[in-house]
Structures are given as structure tokens and as C-alpha cells.
Amino acid sequence: MNLNIQENVILAPFTTFKIGGPARFFSVSSSEDELIGLIKWAKEKKLPVFALGGGSNILVSDKGFDGLVIKIQNPKYEIKNLNIFTEAGVPFAKLIFESAKSELTGLEWGAGIPGTIGGATNGNAGAFGEDISASIEKARVFDVKDFSVKEFNNKMCGFQYRDSVFKKNPDLIILSLVLKLQKGNAGEINESIKDALKQRNESHGAGVKSAGCVFKNIPWGRKDIDKDYLTGALPDLKKYGHFPRFSAGFIIDSLGLRGKKLGDAMVLEKHANFIVNLEKAKAEHIIMLIGLIKERVDHKYGIKLEEEIQLVGFD
Numbered sequence: 001m002n003l004n005i006q007e008n009v010i011l012a013p014f015t016t017f018k019i020g021g022p023a024r025f026f027s028v029s030s031s032e033d034e035l036i037g038l039i040k041w042a043k044e045k046k047l048p049v050f051a052l053g054g055g056s057n058i059l060v061s062d063k064g065f066d067g068l069v070i071k072i073q074n075p076k077y078e079i080k081n082l083n084i085f086t087e088a089g090v091p092f093a094k095l096i097f098e099s100a101k102s103e104l105t106g107l108e109w110g111a112g113i114p115g116t117i118g119g120a121t122n123g124n125a126g127a128f129g130e131d132i133s134a135s136i137e138k139a140r141v142f143d144v145k146d147f148s149v150k151e152f153n154n155k156m157c158g159f160q161y162r163d164s165v166f167k168k169n170p171d172l173i174i175l176s177l178v179l180k181l182q183k184g185n186a187g188e189i190n191e192s193i194k195d196a197l198k199q200r201n202e203s204h205g206a207g208v209k210s211a212g213c214v215f216k217n218i219p220w221g222r223k224d225i226d227k228d229y230l231t232g233a234l235p236d237l238k239k240y241g242h243f244p245r246f247s248a249g250f251i252i253d254s255l256g257l258r259g260k261k262l263g264d265a266m267v268l269e270k271h272a273n274f275i276v277n278l279e280k281a282k283a284e285h286i287i288m289l290i291g292l293i294k295e296r297v298d299h300k301y302g303i304k305l306e307e308e309i310q311l312v313g314f315d
């Protein structure tokens with residue numbers, strides 16, 4: 001098998017932030033055998049492996065990644081009855097539109113989310129109160145620790161809000177997935193997709209270099225959250241009262257941080273939970289802006305924000 005491994009490949013073009021230094025080694029996998037072959041190659045050389053999907057939920061450090069980055073492009077999928085059988089590298093958007101064509105409902109909320117189904121499963125991607133965990137029946141996983149292929153049912157995936165067993169343990173690489181959807185009405189499915197795209201466009205617009213929401217929304221039930229104090233200081237926060245979490249963007253916005261810039265990194269004017277690369281931002285600028293936001297939010301409200309984006313190549 002020709003693994004076609006390149007050296008010193010700049011990662012910025014493979015991320016939606018368009019930021020990041022070189023991977024010491026880089027390869028693209030387009031089949032399960034290639035993916036496993038690449039992992040074995042790295043392990044024989046005692047190199048760490050990073051599974052890269054669409055690069056839309058990560059910030060890669062300026063010094064890059066000292067190991068093998070595998071861009072997972074494994075493209076096969078099949079829709080049968082209510083199930084989608086898909087390899088991890090298939091774009092999430094493709095599955096949304098193909099399932100709509102088959103009059104299957106369950107993924108419409110994800111319209112407009114970039115990246116692969118593997119990446120979406122890793123971070124339990126979600127929007128508008130829904131997430132991918134509701135549609136995942138099984139995952140076929142390669143465990144880098146013991147070189148075995150395992151099958152995880154939904155429970156074993158350990159899904160939580162923007163979290164999963166895969167996010168906690170990068171040694172678990174998703175090879176393929178089985179999704180289960182429901183039969184729906186073509187007109188309604190297409191309407192929901194249009195609606196999701198419209199809301200997304202209104203909330204953060206298109207074409208910005210970002211990785212989506214930088215911080216997780218905040219659970220009301222967390223020990224450090226004083227609901228009475230917060231809703232007293234910010235009465236409009238009550239609009240999130242019926243939800244399990246309140247918006248990190250709302251909190252950041254309340255500190256007047258929209259438009260705040262460090263170098264070419266800026267808090268998006270339209271959406272305070274997005275940081276964008278205006279043109280030539282370095283990872284360092286993004287990290288400094290993240291630090292500044294966390295410090296201000298903690299100082300003013302005593303809230304510890306948690307990153308939703310994943311940091312790659314930072315020690």
C-alpha cells in the first residue's frame with residue numbers, strides 16, 4: 001500500500017481558521033485500510049497521530065504538530081431504509097442533503113455546519129437544541145492503544161453536550177458510523193434545512209475564517225453559577241431560563257467585547273462567541289484573545305468559560 005506521507009506540511013489551509021504551523025508528517029486517507037496503515041506507520045515510529053476531519057473545530061498552534069496528521073477523507077456512504085452507513089470522512093453537509101433526498105428527517109438542524117461526520121461525532125456537534133448523538137446508532141472505531149477495531153453502541157460513545165468518549169480519548173479514531181433517522185416529509189425537511197441556513201446566516205454570516213463557537217454554553221446547574229446574581233445583573237439573561245444552558249456569546253457581548261482585536265484576531269461583531277482571523281492572525285493571537293475573554297468573564301461574573309474548540313499542538 002502506498003501511504004503517500006509528506007513531510008513538513010503547513011496545516012493552515014486544512015483548517016477553517018486558516019491558521020497553524022506544519023505537521024511533521026501528513027497524509028490523506030481515503031479508505032479504512034489506508035487509515036489503519038497510516039496509524040500503524042506512526043506507531044512503529046512512536047509518533048503521535050492526529051485525526052483531521054474538515055479542520056473546522058480546531059486551533060492548530062503556530063509551531064504545528066510534531067507527529068503524523070491524517071486527513072480523513074474516507075468517502076463511502078450508503079442510505080438503506082432508515083439507516084445511513086457512512087465512513088468518517090464524509091462531509092456532514094453531504095449526509096444532510098442526501099438524507100433529505102431520501103425523505104429522511106433528523107439531521108436538518110446541522111445544515112451549514114462545516115466538516116466531516118467523524119468530526120461532528122467527536123464533538124457531538126449540535127445546534128438549535130439538537131445534536132448528532134440522537135442519530136448515532138453505532139460507531140466502528142480503531143483503538144490506537146491496542147491496535148484493535150471495536151464497535152461502540154450509542155451509550156458507549158459517552159455523548160454529552162459537545163463531548164464524547166472520542167473527544168476525551170484521541171486514541172479512539174472513528175472509522176465509520178451507522179446513523180438512524182426517521183421517515184419524514186420532503187417539503188418539511190427542505191423547509192427546516194432552509195430555515196437552519198437562514199438562521200445561521202443571520203447569526204454569524206458566511207465566509208469568515210473561524211472555528212465556530214469558541215466557548216461552550218454554560219449550564220445553569222453548574223456549582224459556580226449563581227443564577228439569581230446573574231439574572232439580577234443581566235435581566236435579559238432570563239430568556240435562557242427555560243434552557244439547560246445559557247449563551248456564552250451573550251455573556252461576552254455584555255462586556256462590550258464584540259469587535260475586540262488582538263493582532264488580526266477579532267471577536268466577531270455579529271456573534272460574540274466567534275473569534276475570526278481577519279487575515280494574518282497567528283494562533284498566538286487567538287489564544288491571547290481567548291485568555292482575555294476568559295479573564296474578563298471570570299472577573300466580572302465569576303464564570304469559568306470552557307473552550308469548545310480543540311487545541312492542537314499546544315504543550
Ligand SMILES: Cc1cc2nc3c(=O)[nH]c(=O)nc-3n(C[C@H](O)[C@H](O)[C@H](O)COP(=O)(O)OP(=O)(O)OC[C@H]3O[C@@H](n4cnc5c(N)ncnc54)[C@H](O)[C@@H]3O)c2cc1C
Pocket residue numbers: 016050051052053054055056057058072088089092112113114115116117118119120121122123124125126127166172173174175210211212213310
Ligand atoms: C462557521 C462555522 C459554524 C459552526 N457551527 C457549528 C454549530 O452550529 N454546532 C457545532 O457543534 N459546531 C459548529 N462548528 C464547529 C465544527 O464545524 C463542528 O464541530 C464540526 O462537526 C467539526 O468537524 P470537522 O470534521 O471539521 O472536525 P475537525 O475540526 O477536523 O476535528 C475536530 C475534532 O474531531 C476529531 N476528529 C475528526 N475526525 C475524527 C475521526 N474520524 N475520529 C475521531 N476523531 C476525529 C479531531 O481529531 C478533533 O479533535 C462550526 C464551525 C464553523 C467554522
